[in-house]
Amino acid sequence: MTRTLQDLNVTFIREALAHGADQELVVLLQEQHPADLAEAIEPLTEEEKRRVFQLLNPEQAADVLVELNDLSREEILEETSAARLAEIAEEMESDEAADLLATLSEATQAEVLRRMGREEMKDLAELLRYREDSAGGIMKRELLAVRGDSTVAEAVAAFQQLSHTEDVEDIHNVFVVDAERHLVGVLPIRRLLLVDAATPIHRVMDPNILKVRTDVDQEEVARLFKKYDLLSIPVVDEGDRLVGRITVEDIVDVITEESGEDLLRMGGVDEDDRIFCLPSRSVRKRLPWLTINLATAMLAASVVAIFQDTISQMVTLAVFMPIVAGMGGNAGTQTLTLITRGIAMGELSLTNARRALIKESIVALANGVAIGVFMGLGTYLWKGDWILGSVLGLALIVNMLVAGVVGTIIPVLLKRFGVDPAVASGIIVTTFTDCFGFFFFLGLASLALRFYNL
Missing domain, CATH: 1.10.357.20 (SLC41 divalent cation transporters, integral membrane domain)
Structure with a gap:
């Protein structure tokens, strides 16, 4: 039963599952883009969705979960163990992992957090404190922050280490903080390549910072991105300490979510009401x-x-x-x-x-x-x-x-x-x-x- 990449569809998945050709299906699944894989999974039955999902490695599963619609995600997560969820959450960026945990029951949520690494558990517990539709609720914890007395060379080294250890791909700015992590400046990543390596960061940073607090509504954050054509914005707590960042990718999700919610509300339909729900x-x-x-x-x-x-x-x-x-x-x-x-x-x-x-x-x-x-x-x-x-x-x-x-x-x-x-x-x-x-x-x-x- 040899198939090409283009042959991955509902019929083929069902045939593979029926014939027990899991290994061949795994190979083909690994070659798929997460969005294409999610599109192929969604028409399947609940049982078929869960079986296919179990064949994905944690990294691929994390990417696919983000792409699935809410109904398919709920059907899969209902039967996914806490241990498996912990592995998947650790492969996600912090904001996506927090969104995942927010959909779980309190008992499952606690069990997943217990199985995660100490640093990841601390970050997620922090994110879960904030309202889902606030700046704190949509921000990422992964960011690049350096002290003002650091050099450009040290900032570049910190950026390289962050990229390797946490696989962060969308860092747009270096955030400059003081000893108590108060935000004092910002520096675009591209400027690091144009400045002498020995230059202190405080000499080239921009002290005029556009920032938001954790309690700001996500619609207000979206307006700031539109007004100032931003790629990212730092998030601070009530003490003006840097706690996270929001990227334009997050705002695209916010705009899509808000427009959908407004449309449903104007029709008198709850946002949790889905086409194929009970x-x-x-x-x-x-x-x-x-x-x-x-x-x-x-x-x-x-x-x-x-x-x-x-x-x-x-x-x-x-x-x-x-x-x-x-x-x-x-x-x-x-x-x-x-x-x-x-x-x-x-x-x-x-x-x-x-x-x-x-x-x-x-x-x-x-x-x-x-x-x-x-x-x-x-x-x-x-x-x-x-x-x-x-x-x-x-x-x-x-x-x-x-x-x-x-x-x-x-x-x-x-x-x-x-x-x-x-x-x-x-x-x-x-x-x-x-x-x-x-x-x-x-x-x-x-x-x-x-x-x-x-």
């Missing part, structure tokens, strides 16, 4: 939000109930009610998406929120007038009733204006009070547009019925 788990994650949506729908229904007599006198109103609510909801979603993105990108804050509100109100009013006039004329041509057309047009104008105002104000206020706008803004804006839309439309229709004796 149905019971999805029900537990989704039912609370659906219950909240039901409550807001009942609120909108109660507004409609106020005008039951109006609807009974003019049944045609029921035909146009979904248009008023739907257009308001769509307009609100457009504004909400733009404002939420602006907040996430650091473009919008309380200081410039008024400017954004004015702009979005103008846009909403202009769109409302355009849609309202179009629907008003369309309704007149369809139903031959200019009063109904006017009522519908005015209701659309007012509701789309409300949508623009509320879609701007709500996420800004939520952010001001420490609530993620992506989590709750959607349901609040939809409630406003539904309730106000029905109220304006049916209220105007009631006035028309009264004054024009329809």
Whole structure:
């Protein structure tokens, strides 16, 4: 059963496992890029994934785990021994190892740490203290730090030793510290090649340091990377002592994670809810939000109930009610998406929120007038009733204006009070547009019925 590198696919893996050709499969697996190997593993059954994973050496297993999706990773880790996990974690960079341990139960986590080397255990225990979405939670402990009185030659030697002993490949800067490890300067690695070997580091370092504390939110760190076009940034504790670094590779992961989480939250879906997770788990994650949506729908229904007599006198109103609510909801979603993105990108804050509100109100009013006039004329041509057309047009104008105002104000206020706008803004804006839309439309229709004796 001779196969080439390109032949590694689900069918071949299953054939190899069925025929007990583990040795041939091991050889082929070792030639794969971790990302390609993860892609080949993910379509397999749980048992097949675990069998293939057991064939990987610790270094390869560490690389593949990082590339796997969350569901496949969980399925594999459930049946992986603490001893094996300790070997894998030791092959990972500290931030990746900390992420791995954070997914384990406390008992398994403690057992894995106990089996690791003393230095690795200390680093990981330190990282696990920080919030997962903070600078401390995403930083690496592996870094190059030297004293200010060291020479360039000593810094180069330290860099070579670090690269050989810890296999660190993405060192961009030398961090300069004092005797108590306070960060006092930074020096790009490339400058070490351009300066005389006997030069003291403190003479060529840059004392103007851009740094973050361990408790800074990862979104703020991502904004700093974007604003200053950084490759890495040092992380310090409350005493301004150097404790780690964050690289652009970490920030790419943060951006991907945050955008995915925001998308899920705006849809009322928990980030732990996966496509192939157990149905019971999805029900537990989704039912609370659906219950909240039901409550807001009942609120909108109660507004409609106020005008039951109006609807009974003019049944045609029921035909146009979904248009008023739907257009308001769509307009609100457009504004909400733009404002939420602006907040996430650091473009919008309380200081410039008024400017954004004015702009979005103008846009909403202009769109409302355009849609309202179009629907008003369309309704007149369809139903031959200019009063109904006017009522519908005015209701659309007012509701789309409300949508623009509320879609701007709500996420800004939520952010001001420490609530993620992506989590709750959607349901609040939809409630406003539904309730106000029905109220304006049916209220105007009631006035028309009264004054024009329809």
